[in-house]
Amino acid sequence: MRSPAELDDVRWSELTHAYGSAEDVPELIRALYGDDEEAASEAIHEFHGNIYHQGTIYEASAPAVPFLAHAALHAPGNREDLLMLLAVLADHDTAAVGSPRWSGSDIAALCAELRAVLPELLPCLGDPGRGVRRAALRTVASVADLLPEETRALAVERVEALYAGDPVPAVRADALIVLNLFGRVLEPLDSPLAEVRLAAAQLAAERNGPPYAPELVTVLAEDGADPDPGEDAFPWPDTSTREERLTGLLTREPDAALTVAARWIAAGDTGSRGSWLAGGVAERWRDREREVLDLLLAALPHQGKPASLLRTIGYWVERLPEPDAALRDALHERAGADGETAEPALLALVRSRDPRALDLVLDRPGARLLAAAARHFPEAADRLIPVIRRELAAGSTGNDGIALVQALTPFGTAARAAQPELIDCLGTRRAAIVAARRLGANGVHTPEITDLLLDATRSSDPSLRASAAVAHHRLTGDPDTALRTYETLLSSKGQTHWYLSGLEPMGPAAAPLLPLIEPLLEAGYDWTRAAAAEAHHWITGSPDRAVPVLAALAGPTPVGLSALRALVATGRSPRDLHPALHTYIASPERLITDTPLSGQDHPDDELRTLSRLLLALG
Template sequence: MRSPAELDDVPWSELTHAYGPADDVPELIKVLYGDDDEAAGEAIYEFHGNIYHQGTIYEASAPAVPFLAHAVLHAPGRREDLLMLLAVLADHDPASVDSPHWPHSDIAAICAELCAVLPDLLPCLGDPGRGVRRAALRTFAAVADLLPDDTRALAVKRVDALYADDPVPAVRADALILLNRFGRVLEPLDSPLAEIRLAAAQLAAERNGPPYAPELVEVFAEDGADPDPGEDEFPWSDTSTQEQRLTNLLTREPDVALTVAARWIAHGDIGSRGSWLAGHVAERWRDREREVLDLLVAALPHHSKPSSLLRTIGYWVEHLPEPDAALRDALHELAGADGETAEPALLALVRSRDTRAVDLVLDRPSARLLAATARHFPEAAGRLIPVIRRELAAGADGNDGIALVQALARFGTAARAAQPELIDCLGTRRAAIVAARQLGANGVRTPEITDLLEEATRSGDASLRASAAVAHHLLTGDPDTALRTYEALLSSRGQTHWYLSGLESMGTAAAPLLPLVEPLLEAGYDWTRKAAAEAHHWLTGSPDRAVPILADIAGPTPVGLSALKALAGMGRCPAELHPALHTYIASPERLLADSPVGGQDHPDTELRTLSRMLLMLG
């Protein structure tokens, strides 16, 4: 270990961290020794941003370790936080230790420094504070595969004592996990302590993999329902908590996960543990939405503030072909009540396609509710458009303004009624990009509109310039303004693929831009190549150059999905894609993930649908 007196012996200004030279590290370390606990906490927060930034380490990280270890023992407080900082700094994949990149890497240096100071930190395993003991166990676990034999022997002796006698069951369970990491295979499923039984079952499941033995499933269901309230504060060296690790384990077997989730929900869904697990099943596995939603609805009575749960229900109910009447009735009851749960319940009711939702939305509209209602009830245009116009006229901007204007696109020619509001949005630069697109789609040409669009092509916002240029062409039929705008955009540096999609509506009228598009067909960035291939097809009317490029990119990734959409739009499916498409259809697991935001098809559902469509092309 190294004391603050030795800080000047390190050339901190020559070392780097996340924000450049590490010359601020000495002062932050000195703060740890002061009497100001709040300042010490802020210093540790700074360390999580500079020498350990979102999982990344730097040159200055390893030299800081012996100083942080000294502070663990000699600074007046924050011992838990400092130990956990050391643990996450040393996080590594044991499989990487033998790689050719390990010996001179920053992570190897950190682990070497930590191994060197751990003998001095052994007393922390016997600290009176349960949190300190738990954090110390994780610090030793971070380098369990690298400890010298003598240090390992001393650590095992201390950890054995914790496992046998510690008065806190959670500490004993942690000790069991560390002993297993030291190579001591222990699986005491018959322990009188639930925490130890659960840890033992998890270790056995990790070691043996699925299918999980019935006795393990029973332990998960019985002992996992009541989470450790301090678990999130003490992640292991891979920065995941025990709950996250257990969730990942269980969702490897969806039937087991749903069985366990049902037991946890019946136990009261403490800490949303059961509903969280059920939601993860839907995220990972296809065609389990109905079972998951049944569990989520069963969890509702256990929550006094179920807003988060309702948002999850609202996301998955949209992907259910025909939501059950009982589910819709439960949502309708909550949506009609007062309080903070009414809006997420109403949004879920809209996404369940229950016609009762329209009246409720019109009684208390919001941009998000109106956008969702327009998506699912376009036939209600006559009732929705006046409310959308009113909200826009009242000054809706930002994401709200964007959502309202995009909602109008669902209504076809009926959206022309909102021309005055769209013109105002474009003129005041509120949701201007989508307003420009909608004005072009509406097809109503007036001097005011075309002048506003031409003015917008000179905006400092490149996306607005592109959208306004295309809309101007749609209304006037004159490609000159659009060609001039796109020539400047495509000649500039940056991610030009963002603008290429606008050329679809111009078609061959944009052919003069081919000399700028063709070089992008060989770009190194997949999104650029994909966008350029599509644009080449629109500009030439021939898919011949585009199809091989798109087929090469196509796959279960966001850009690969976009490439599949493009191929479907061209009506082309190269034979070499057929085996992969069959795989995309047959997989029981989702091949593409999504975040629960709603309002769009799940990417994995699109992948399967597009794969079927393409195979039908032959």
């Protein structure tokens, strides 16, 4: 260890941390020894931002360790926080230790410093403060794989003593986890302490993997149902919490996860843990939506503020062919009430295709609600379009304006009724890009509209220029403006795929652009190649150049999904892609991830649909 008297022996100004020179480190370390508790706490906070920044360490991190260890023992307070800082600083991938990159790395140097001072920190395992003992266990865990035999023996002896006799069950559970890191495989599933049983079950499940033994699932379900919120276990050698690790562990085996989630929800869904776990199953596994929604419905009465849960329900209910009546009734009851949960409940009701939702939406319209209603009730154009027009006329901007304009899409030619509002949107640059596209699709050609579109092609926004140019061509049949606009856009540096995706309505009229598009078929950026291939097919009508490019990109990624979509449009299904397509269909696990927070359709559903369509092409 090194005391503050030795700070000047280190050339801190020649070292760096997250914010540049580390010359401020000595002052922060000295602050730990002062009488100003606020300054000491602020110094620790600063260390979490400079020598340890979002999981990254720096040149100055390792030299700081012996000083931080000294402060943990000798400074007046903050021992728990300093031990935890040392622990997270030393977190590392144990598999990387033997790699060539380990030697000489900042993390190797830091772990060496902590390993050297650890014998002097071991007495902290006997500290009267339970938080300090837990943080000390976490510090030992961070370098458990690197300790020399003598230090290892001392550490194991002290940790075993905590496991055997500490008065705090959570400390005993932590000690069990650390012993496991030292290779001491203990499985006290019959322990009288719930915390110890839970830790033992989690360790056994991690060690053995799925499918999990029934006795482990039982312990995780029963003892994990209502944990002490202040007793989250520390001692894994990374920054994840017990809850994060347990959720990740359980979602590897959906049946076990749903069993545990059901028990946690029945016990009151403390901290939304059961409903969160159930939602994680739907995010990871296919075709479990109905089971998950049954659990989420059961969790609703336990939620004091269920807005987030209702959004999750709304996301998954859209994927059921026929949502259950009990779920729709529960959503209808909440959608008709006042308060902050009414809107997410109503949105979920709309997505469940319940006809009662339409009247509620019209009573209190919002952009997202109207867009969802238009999508699920296109037959109600005569009722929805006037409300959408009214909301647009009121001056909706930003995402609301975009959603309202896009809400007109399902109505086809009936959307022409909103022409005045679309013209105003384009003229005032509110949701102008989607308004330009909608005006072009509507097919109504007036001098006012074409003048506005021409003006928009001179905008500083390249996406608006592209959309307006194509819309102008759709209405007038004159390709010159669109060709000039696209020649400029495709000749410039940037994300050209954004503009290529809007060329479809031009078809063969965009042929003069082929000399600019064809080189992009070999571009380095995947999205550019995909967009260029798609555009080439639209323009030439021939899939010959497009299909090889798209087939090479096709797969369970966002760009791969776009390529599959474009392949379906070509009507070609390359035979060498068929084995992969069968895999995309058959996988029980989702191959493309998403989250209910996105609010979009799940891309994995489209992956399966497109794969089936391509196989059907033969």
